[in-house]
Amino acid sequence: MTLLVIQALNGVQLGLLLFLIAAGLTLVFGVMDFINLAHGVQYMLGAYLAVAAVAITGSFWLGVVLAVLAAGAVGLVLEWAVFRHLYGRDHLDQVLATFGIILFLNEGVRVIWGAAPLQLAMPAVLSGSFPIMPGLRYPVYRVALIVAGLLVAAGLAAVIHGTRTGMRIRAGASNPVMIASLGVDIGRLFRQVFGVGAMLAGFAGALAAPLVSVEPGMGDNLLILAFVVIVIGGIGSIRGAFVAAILVGLVDTLGRGMVTDAAGLLLQGTAAARVGPALASMLIYLVMAAVLAVRPAGLFPAVPT
Amino acid sequence: MRLPTAVPIFLLLALPLVLPMGTHAGYVLDLGARIAILGIAALSLDLLLGAGGLVSFGHAAFLAIGAYGVAILDANAITDAAVVVPAVLAASLAFAIPTGAVALRTRGVNFIMITLAFSQMVYFAAGSLADYGGDDGYTLSMRTTLFHARPLATPYGFYAVCLALLLGCYLFSRALVASRFGRALRAIRQDRQRVQGLGINPFAIQLAAIAIGGMMAGLAGALLANAAEFASPAYAAWQRSGDLLIMVILGGAGSVHGAILGAAAVLLAEEALGNVTEHWRILYGPLLVLAVIFFRGGLAAIGRRA
């Protein structure tokens, strides 16, 4: 039972991390019809910049803030240098170009920081664990991550649903051509969306840095997960990204445990050892395939079919 | 007609078979074989992508299926092409039909993602095959034989076979694209509703394209396993699917011979840049970006535009 609670909390934490990455991705895709494969390296940059900033300033908090701002800046530079030449181009061209950026930045961090994984120490106040239930201790940092993720999600929802910019973004996600013809400064809106998305991904990277190993390519598999999230949630929908991210996070953590246990129960020794982990890794893809089989446009598509 | 462009390509590719290369022979023939094999894989993806408009981010799954077809038979002491080739084709077909049928229910980026999902499943499944090396992969005991002869055992022999198969796949692809089937497929890409309204079933045509493309890629996978004498789950990694997409798009999707150009360009660029620095990707990445921004239509279009 306690294991279940821990795994569920881990799942929520992973889900919120995924949400931070997926939110930017789904907005950029929904509003600008732009497939940005380089979003995963934004996350990686957030982690690396956090390590660097903390090393320079000596403070975790300052380091994270600087990292997020720097990640946003890098995002805007990429937008200006590369992405804005690709709006309106075939999705394939965007896939190709952003793939090139992945290669460039993955190698870039390797050149600057080396290939060996880096560590980032947790701030003292957030390290350690505390009892969340009788007999169950859970790391403070992970709780802080969950809280931070929820706060950002709430803030994002407030901006999207409560401000003029948010309204333009929502309109843009369902009909980009229309808002352009209504006189909205598309270039500025795109830059805002891109910048915010880059900062969110960078924030996720900075937050994750103390928990994972910071190394080249760390964003690649999370990118795939993020795409799974936005496909399940529905392109262009923040709410969809949130629901799907939590779902994917829970399925991946809880599901992994359950499937491995079930395999152990139902199959003999070596077969279980083989099938269990393989099936567990496939689980989110099976879920995505199942969702698409029933709702080919995702759970909350911005443009309902 | 495209024939004039393809002739010099194949003449170039045939050169290593006739020119003396001394100590460089092994290196050149190995590189050439990889170009030919990935050329076949790119050709198969171009059938889906260029002709059919189906962007599959999971095509590498078939490379793994073909490779493991060879590996599993090899582990059971079967190496004869007369068994291996049909088995690989059958396995590819068996994967292509159900996954293709499900994927065709989706559109746009959802199609891309679901094809990716299916290839991830192959990736993890291959990694779980403990009898065949699991994550570490499987080393072949020998290359595929043909009725007790071993044509693939020497570098020259292997390259010749790969080149011959590339030529065969190229001619097959061209015929396919020009046929009634190809015309229907290309029409569906442009306007699905129009084609449906004429009485052609788009689902059936596209599924057939996925099946054919899958089988051709499975063949390429079998050749890949032979080239490295090794099969690994990494053959199905999504980055490999991305590489294939790069080759097709860079070469010029839909031009058939562009797929071969793309495969050659990518492999040669990797080799050339790799000799400059171990961090060659730092140069390769921006080159890709520039190529996309400035060379619309890919390499195949450059000749056309001039």
Added chain:
Amino acid sequence: MTARQPKLSLRGLCKRYGAVVVTDDLWLDVLPNTIHAIIGPNGAGKTSLLNQIFGSVPPDAGSVWLDGQDITRLPVHRRARLGLIRSFQIVSILPEFSLLENVALAAQARSGSSFHFFRPAVGETALNEAARIALAKVGLAGSEASIAGGLSHGGKRQLELAIALAARPGLLLLDEPLAGAGVEEAARLIGILRTLAGECTVVLVEHDMDAVFALADTVTVLAEGRILASGPPAEIRQDAAVRAVYLGDEC
């Protein structure tokens, strides 16, 4: 004396989107080899009706019968194989193909299977001949090799009609074929359409009243998803209810 079997029979067709009823218990027979026009004010449900006949939209209730066969459950491409061919309101041609190939595809669809993998399709003289004939009929002879995407809007409309003809329709559904056509072009299209009735049955939705009254053998007036009146053009012209709802203060 037995009546001719209707080419197309709509029986109790119903369709609603939420609270909006677009087709309200509609019964209609279309006789073979006639030109049957469907007119009505905007929002009357004309395009939705065409969609239900065509098969892209399933009705909530009721059935569609073609040549005495219930086709309500058949998918679009199966209906097309039975001769039910449609032209689209937004011109739908294949922009990358030549004019000839656009029309040859239609001929291909109606002559055997498309699962032929080796013989070059451009070499099939039978298909090319059928395509040339159709192109000549609509006035596009001579430009077979040009790329369809480069045609003017009027040219695309002609091509659309050629495609429909080459598909050997038994029942041709035309969705505003004269929309945006100039006077000369409209006259030419009307001429082509008039000759069609000899070979097939035509159901057309149109706003151009002069064309409708010149062409149609039967006119059905739709309003709010229901048939207001149906009969020969002269009758419809005089019908008071029709004039009130649709023609308004004109004529």
